[in-house]
Amino acid sequence: MRQVHYYPALVISESKTLLPEGKQIARGWRAVHLGEGLEQLSLTWQLQEDQLKQAAGQGSRLRITVALDYRDAQQVDVILRQSDERIGAIDIRYAYVFQPFELLLTEEQTAAVLNEGVRLELIGSKEPLWVFDAHDDVAERVLFVPHLVMGEPDSRVEEALNTMLSLSSIQPFGWMEGCVLDGLYSLQPVLGEDRVNPILDLHFSQFFNEQGDLLYEDLHGQQADGTFTTIEATLPLAVIAKYRRDHPVILKALEFFEAAGRRNGGAVIDEDMVTAEGSYTVAYPLAVMARQFNRQDMAEQAIAQILLRRDCLAREQHVFLRYQRKSQEHTFRSWARAVAWYYLGLVKTCIELKDTQFANLAGMAELEAEIIRIAQVAAAWRQPDGLWSCFLDDATTGIDTSGSAGISAAFALAASRQLLPDEYMMLARHNFLELSTYLTPDGILRGVAQHNAGGMALQQSGYRVLSQMGLGLWAQLYAYMRY
Structure with a gap:
């Protein structure tokens, strides 16, 4: 039976940015700021051996989910952490809370991301971009945490x-x-x-x-x-x-x-x-x-x-x-x-x-x-x-x-x-x-x-x-x- 698999990322953030005055994250959820410089996010993956075998030779979708209303139109650059190679950008325009955004990755890019991790950087945005962080109950909220998704089900319906x-x-x-x-x-x-x-x-x-x-x-x-x-x-x-x-x-x-x-x-x-x-x-x-x-x-x-x-x-x-x-x-x-x-x-x-x-x-x-x-x-x-x-x-x-x-x-x-x-x-x-x-x-x-x-x-x-x-x-x- 063909299946879809989620691979949640470990989120590394150095951001000290506070939420804009009068705004709040959805009740019971956690989020981090994503910007440039010290505000960028790093994502890494620590997969078990069976997960690595599962992921081998597959393309994937790299996803992040917006956690606070976003009234701007910008791109989040996706850069490999070790080689500093830019592998694409996630196009985010006027997004709302709980909305996922994705970048499609080739087999080679997926392998590099799993090996090196990525940095996510948003340059020159007029509005603060907040995305959901990892959660303890990640299985229930896996769509919303930064993740890779791979595979093809028997039925998309x-x-x-x-x-x-x-x-x-x-x-x-x-x-x-x-x-x-x-x-x-x-x-x-x-x-x-x-x-x-x-x-x-x-x-x-x-x-x-x-x-x-x-x-x-x-x-x-x-x-x-x-x-x-x-x-x-x-x-x-x-x-x-x-x-x-x-x-x-x-x-x-x-x-x-x-x-x-x-x-x-x-x-x-x-x-x-x-x-x-x-x-x-x-x-x-x-x-x-x-x-x-x-x-x-x-x-x-x-x-x-x-x-x-x-x-x-x-x-x-x-x-x-x-x-x-x-x-x-x-x-x-x-x-x-x-x-x-x-x-x-x-x-x-x-x-x-x-x-x-x-x-x-x-x-x-x-x-x-x-x-x-x-x-x-x-x-x-x-x-x-x-x-x-x-x-x-x-x-x-x-x-x-x-x-x-x-x-x-x-x-x-x-x-x-x-x-x-x-x-x-x-x-x-x-x-x-x-x-x-x-x-x-x-x-x-x-x-x-x-x-x-x-x-x-x-x-x-x-x-x-x-x-x-x-x-x-x-x-x-x-x-x-x-x-």
């Missing part, structure tokens, strides 16, 4: 499912972790609660204490315990309300939604901006809560949040990410993840309400009609391989696997519930096979457009990353094809 069903799939609390939790929960009927529920509990333990208090850092690395900083932070509530319907954080989310609605005339938005994310991060959790707690007011609010976004963001063959209400400006036209957020939220909200006494509420027929319309719009933008470009109407921006997985998952889910014709399930199955070619040997989705901190220029640049958030969307597609 099975490896991806194993990665999902572990701590390796963890993401920052909010929309990213929400995609993962949604993926995990969707796997329950397929893989069984015995496999899935312990992993849900493991993920929850990162963000909640035994009393149910929410403890986390926002996407800027600032402490955000007990609060929701934006409407993007509430996506995990959909799974929490399904899985632990008595969880105290649910009341906090409802208070947050109500306060936002009061400030904005019923629109649950951040400040003046209507965003596509809210279809998935607000309407969908509200629909789940309406169903769980038999609340018609929440059902009506969920429908209203979808229709608000339809009216503000959906324009003929396009869906925009953002709409400023005062200036009436639209931005990020047909960005793949904007379409995914809008469409996933639309489909899931409709399905949550469809099998309840809320099925005939005003607006439900409009949701069903929009599901069909957007399916036709999205299908028309598919590239020759079946997937979607980072901007659907601009093929030069290159395939984005996360947006493609999200749209495909919505196709599969809607078709499984007869909200779309069977042809869309066929499209979803085709796209699943195509997306699975983007899995790394250890089951992380690559080809993902970076999160949006770098603005339009980064999204148009073709830059792509590894992402567990993207893997969560892929897992949803895997599950919904089997419903």
